[in-house]
Amino acid sequence: MSKTMEPDLHEPSAGIPSSPKEWRHPSDHWMRGFILDNRAALGTLAVFIVMMTVFMIANPTVFTTWYLYRSVLTTLPVALFVVVPLVFVVTCGEIDLSFPATMGFASWVFALVVQAGYDPFLGIAAALVTGMLLGFLVGSLVVYGGLSSLIATLGMNFLLRGLIQIINEGKSMALTSLSDSWAYMIFSSQLLGIPVQIFWAIGFVVLSAMLYNRHRFGAQVRVVGDNPDSAQQMGIDVKRVRVKVFVFVGIGAAIAGTFSVMINFTWWPTAGDGYLLPVLASVFVGGTPTWGGIGTVVGGAIGAVTVSFIQTGVVAAGLSGFYVQFFNGLIIILSLLGHKWNQARYR
Amino acid sequence: MAERLIELRDISKSYGQVYALGGVNLSVDRGEVVGLLGDNGAGKSTLIKILSGVVKPTSGEILVRGKPVTGWSAARSREAGIETVFQDRALAVQQTIVRNIFMGRELTGFMGFLRVNKEIEEASRLMREIGFTSKVFTPQSIVGQLSGGERQGVAIARAIYKQAELIVLDEPTTALSLTETAKVFHFVRQVRASGRSILFIGHNIHHVFDIADRFVVLDRGKVALTTDRSEVKSAEDLINFMEEVAHPGGLAGLHDAGDAEQRAR
Numbered sequence: 001m002s003k004t005m006e007p008d009l010h011e012p013s014a015g016i017p018s019s020p021k022e023w024r025h026p027s028d029h030w031m032r033g034f035i036l037d038n039r040a041a042l043g044t045l046a047v048f049i050v051m052m053t054v055f056m057i058a059n060p061t062v063f064t065t066w067y068l069y070r071s072v073l074t075t076l077p078v079a080l081f082v083v084v085p086l087v088f089v090v091t092c093g094e095i096d097l098s099f100p101a102t103m104g105f106a107s108w109v110f111a112l113v114v115q116a117g118y119d120p121f122l123g124i125a126a127a128l129v130t131g132m133l134l135g136f137l138v139g140s141l142v143v144y145g146g147l148s149s150l151i152a153t154l155g156m157n158f159l160l161r162g163l164i165q166i167i168n169e170g171k172s173m174a175l176t177s178l179s180d181s182w183a184y185m186i187f188s189s190q191l192l193g194i195p196v197q198i199f200w201a202i203g204f205v206v207l208s209a210m211l212y213n214r215h216r217f218g219a220q221v222r223v224v225g226d227n228p229d230s231a232q233q234m235g236i237d238v239k240r241v242r243v244k245v246f247v248f249v250g251i252g253a254a255i256a257g258t259f260s261v262m263i264n265f266t267w268w269p270t271a272g273d274g275y276l277l278p279v280l281a282s283v284f285v286g287g288t289p290t291w292g293g294i295g296t297v298v299g300g301a302i303g304a305v306t307v308s309f310i311q312t313g314v315v316a317a318g319l320s321g322f323y324v325q326f327f328n329g330l331i332i333i334l335s336l337l338g339h340k341w342n343q344a345r346y347r
Numbered sequence: 348m349a350e351r352l353i354e355l356r357d358i359s360k361s362y363g364q365v366y367a368l369g370g371v372n373l374s375v376d377r378g379e380v381v382g383l384l385g386d387n388g389a390g391k392s393t394l395i396k397i398l399s400g401v402v403k404p405t406s407g408e409i410l411v412r413g414k415p416v417t418g419w420s421a422a423r424s425r426e427a428g429i430e431t432v433f434q435d436r437a438l439a440v441q442q443t444i445v446r447n448i449f450m451g452r453e454l455t456g457f458m459g460f461l462r463v464n465k466e467i468e469e470a471s472r473l474m475r476e477i478g479f480t481s482k483v484f485t486p487q488s489i490v491g492q493l494s495g496g497e498r499q500g501v502a503i504a505r506a507i508y509k510q511a512e513l514i515v516l517d518e519p520t521t522a523l524s525l526t527e528t529a530k531v532f533h534f535v536r537q538v539r540a541s542g543r544s545i546l547f548i549g550h551n552i553h554h555v556f557d558i559a560d561r562f563v564v565l566d567r568g569k570v571a572l573t574t575d576r577s578e579v580k581s582a583e584d585l586i587n588f589m590e591e592v593a594h595p596g597g598l599a600g601l602h603d604a605g606d607a608e609q610r611a612r
Contacts, residue, residue, distance in 0.1 A: 215460050216453045223450050226439035233401050233437045234451035234505075235422030293441040346440045346491020 040287030041299035043342045047285070047335050048306045051313070058317035068316060070195060074263060076308045077201035079275060080301055081256035083282045084208045085249040087300040088218075090283055092245045093225040093292030094149040098138050099253040099279070101160035103272025106131040106250075107257030108164055111173045111267035120183035120262075127254045134160065135250020139243035157276075164269050173267040188262040197259055204255070209297040221245060226293030281328070282307045285335040289343065306331060350377045351413060352513055352544055353398070353429065358407035360393050367393040368404070369568045375513055380535065380545045382559030384552060384589065389565040391548050392434065395517050398546070399431040400424035425452070428512035432519055434548075436502040440491035445470045447490055448505045473504040477534055496527030503534060514538060515546045520554060532558060552589070556582040566592045 035042060056063040082099050089096045106127040113123035138156050142149045178184050189196050212218035224231045224241045232238045253272070261267045286303025288295035310331055314324050354374040360367045368390045375381050385391050396402035398409075400421040409416050411427045424431075438447050448470050454462045470486035477500060484493060490501060499519065506514050516535070520528045535558050538545055549555040555562070562585065564572040571592045579585050 210460070214463060216455050217459065219446060219449075219453050219461060220451075222442060223439045223446065226441045227437070230433075230437035230439055231450065233399065233421055233431070233433060235400075235420070235425045236451045237422075293439065344491075346489060 077197035085252035091295035102253035103257035106254035131250040131254025135247040139246025382555035385565035430506035430511035
């Protein structure tokens with residue numbers, strides 16, 4: 001390449017504006033910005049509204065009775081407490097399939113403490129510590145052991161569940177003393193006919209959404225999931241961030257497990273097992289893509305609501321229970337297609 | 348003599364049996380523009396990664412303002428005032444410009460929550476400062492939507508935030524258009540005028556020749572030449588020297604196609 005072809009390196013090019021310009025985006029209108037920023041969550045909301053409309057047309061009487069909603073609002077919070085941390089994990093480019101066993105393990109510790117006659121608050125604290133420790137264990141195994149999170153967490157799920165089964169030999173624990181405790185009043189009763197769990201779950205979702213969008217932790221989780229090499233080059237402790245998201249799932253699973261025990265006053269060795277697939281489905285129906293870097297906490301929450309209503313809705317709409325799985329699959333596939341069309345992937 | 352900002356002493360790096368660097372010394376003074384040259388595989392990128400704390404040297408010492416440092420890491424390097432614009436730009440393309448500029452250095456207030464408005468304000472100031480403005484994007488645009496030059500602008504904006512004392516530019520003009528290249532060089536001059544230092548790694552010797560105060564030529568993991576600008580008459584001299592280093596015995600012996608290609612570059 002000859003010298004004459006080189007750009008004039010001594011003078012700034014004419015293309016550089018000499019006076020600072022005010023930046024105005026062509027789509028500066030707040031509503032347009034809001035829609036663009038939240039399109040994954042809004043897409044999920046649209047799916048939910050369409051689905052509910054179909055259900056209501058199919059069976060208006062059942063879908064206008066409060067009882068139906070109350071039953072969903074009792075069990076939905078359990079799912080929400082794990083769906084939301086899982087959005088962080090998936091954004092970070094990992095997956096955690098060990099949360100059902102963590103739910104079972106942490107709620108087992110809760111049940112043991114309550115059965116031993118201690119205050120349920122102490123049990124909740126013990127469950128939270130258990131959840132954090134298990135999350136740390138799983139996270140360290142994946143991150144410092146350099147294992148694939150998909151396989152390692154699946155293994156941990158079997159391992160922890162196996163431990164529970166071996167020690168308890170399949171026996172459940174009845175916790176009748178819970179019903180007149182303060183903890184039950186605060187975490188599991190009803191307020192104006194609404195199950196109180198949902199208020200705690202909404203608080204958790206709102207707080208987590210702030211953590212995700214407006215906190216250093218969320219910012220680093222997104223960057224690490226997006227480009228771990230760059231994050232490391234910019235001085236972020238990538239491994240630590242990764243372990244933290246697993247700890248967060250541990251905490252969420254501990255809360256979820258404890259709540260599920262408080263609903264039934266009974267702890268089963270299988271506690272949490274049924275949540276694996278619906279929770280995973282909720283995360284992806286909610287609009288968090290599988291490739292990491294981006295995600296939506298609120299979308300995940302709406303996804304959880306959608307998934308919760310499928311089963312109830314299909315049965316209430318007069319179809320036989322055999323249709324539940326079919327509709328589950330249909331909603332998941334339609335949502336994914338919708339999100340694919342709705343989101344661009346940048347590289 | 349100007350203050351010695353950073354010094355790498357006898358840095359070696361080996362990957363198993365393969366030596367990437369074998370005892371390299373490199374120093375940068377305050378307000379100096381150092382051009383680091385060398386062929387592909389000479390060890391330039393490895394040296395830069397050691398300087399920015401991403402790669403740990405096998406042996407050797409790093410001194411910041413005359414003091415040896417221990418536990419050198421990417422975070423420590425940034426704390427010491429060294430900012431690197433990596434060859435691949437090290438951007439998270441699904442994130443906003445703001446998130447990239449403040450990557451690893453988030454502006455936080457109450458309980459670690461982000462000071463979002465402050466970050467946006469600072470980001471737009473930075474982007475204006477280096478002349479990478481447009482009507483098409485805002486600080487909250489996604490980096491994946493930007494062109495190559497604009498992305499480079501984001502990487503540079505990130506490097507000049509916090510008044511870094513040494514800015515390392517690793518092949519900053521690769522894959523840039525002529526106007527974008529000119530912008531980068533304009534920026535280098537601005538930085539030097541403000542009394543800060545630059546370590547400029549380049550393939551294109553003409554580029555490096557025009558802006559550097561001093562040249563360091565790496566060859567197969569060793570420093571082959573360190574010279575002041577005043578001692579080199581022209582870029583051609585430097586090219587001749589580098590070819591001399593690469594092919595001892597002079598150009599006369601060059602016949603095969605591979606070497607001809609080398610010369611054309």
